Amino acid sequence: MQNRLSSKAKAIFKPTLFCLVFTSLFVVLSFFKNFLPSSAERLSHGIIGTLAAFVATWLFLTFDKKKFSAIELYFDRKTIIRFLVGVLVGVSIMGLLAAGVMYFTNVGIKLNQNSNIWYFLVGTTPLIPLAFMEELGFRAYPLQILKDKTSIRLSIVITSILFALYHIVNGWTIASSFLGPAVWGLIFGIAAIYSKGIAMPTGIHYAANLTTSAFGAKDNPTSIWTITPTDTVTTTFHGMDLTIILPSIAILVLGLLTMEVYLRRKSITNNSLA
Numbered sequence: 001m002q003n004r005l006s007s008k009a010k011a012i013f014k015p016t017l018f019c020l021v022f023t024s025l026f027v028v029l030s031f032f033k034n035f036l037p038s039s040a041e042r043l044s045h046g047i048i049g050t051l052a053a054f055v056a057t058w059l060f061l062t063f064d065k066k067k068f069s070a071i072e073l074y075f076d077r078k079t080i081i082r083f084l085v086g087v088l089v090g091v092s093i094m095g096l097l098a099a100g101v102m103y104f105t106n107v108g109i110k111l112n113q114n115s116n117i118w119y120f121l122v123g124t125t126p127l128i129p130l131a132f133m134e135e136l137g138f139r140a141y142p143l144q145i146l147k148d149k150t151s152i153r154l155s156i157v158i159t160s161i162l163f164a165l166y167h168i169v170n171g172w173t174i175a176s177s178f179l180g181p182a183v184w185g186l187i188f189g190i191a192a193i194y195s196k197g198i199a200m201p202t203g204i205h206y207a208a209n210l211t212t213s214a215f216g217a218k219d220n221p222t223s224i225w226t227i228t229p230t231d232t233v234t235t236t237f238h239g240m241d242l243t244i245i246l247p248s249i250a251i252l253v254l255g256l257l258t259m260e261v262y263l264r265r266k267s268i269t270n271n272s273l274a
Helices: 002-035 038-064 079-105 117-123 127-138 141-149 152-169 174-195 199-213 242-273
Strands: 108-111 225-228
Touching: 002 038, 002 127, 002 141, 002 152, 038 127, 038 141, 079 108, 079 174, 079 199, 079 242, 127 141, 127 152, 127 174, 127 199, 141 152, 141 174, 152 174, 152 242, 174 199, 174 242
Parallel strands: none
Antiparallel strands: 108 225
């Protein structure tokens, strides 16, 4: 029993070290943002983060004497398709979440008359490298190494926790990090395992951020919809913000159910082949 725990601890150490190296490189390289236009802050943030994730991945793969393909990191003709499928999945999930929040809190939404769809799409383009850098940093090397050394379930849970800790280091609160990135990490993780790569989780990640950005103030041209409180609005319950708690619970349940269904089907398939 003790040897098994020791083996798992060693397996967890390297992916954790990877995330520390990635975050440290990101912090160091972020110094160069001072030489870039402030108007391109989000884009430069994503590009620098992607560079940091690639460097960290290259360092660890070199140490392991492995190629990028060993962690399902390569580009082929299906990569774009997987990304677009991920975008559709992400938009669908966010649409259902928005509908659920509106139903349970009586909050309404309406089209922002000052919105400009072209301005919105251009303004949110940096969300693609921002999503890609985090999927590269958490659902490529760390997830694949953990999956091979432990199990699919444990690898997804651990990388989701590491994802939350990364956001805490970046200034997020503990609650927001575990109610947001951690639960979404379950969705991203199972998508990466299922699709054998990070194209699909990157698409889901991008779509989630894109849909969130579509909501804003009516004087904001980058927002497509504005939230309209009604006379019967109930956004709190015993001091809890339902607009945050309800989506988090829904994503947590969806992530856990999807993971267990996938693992059960995989087990059935393996038993049939055996």
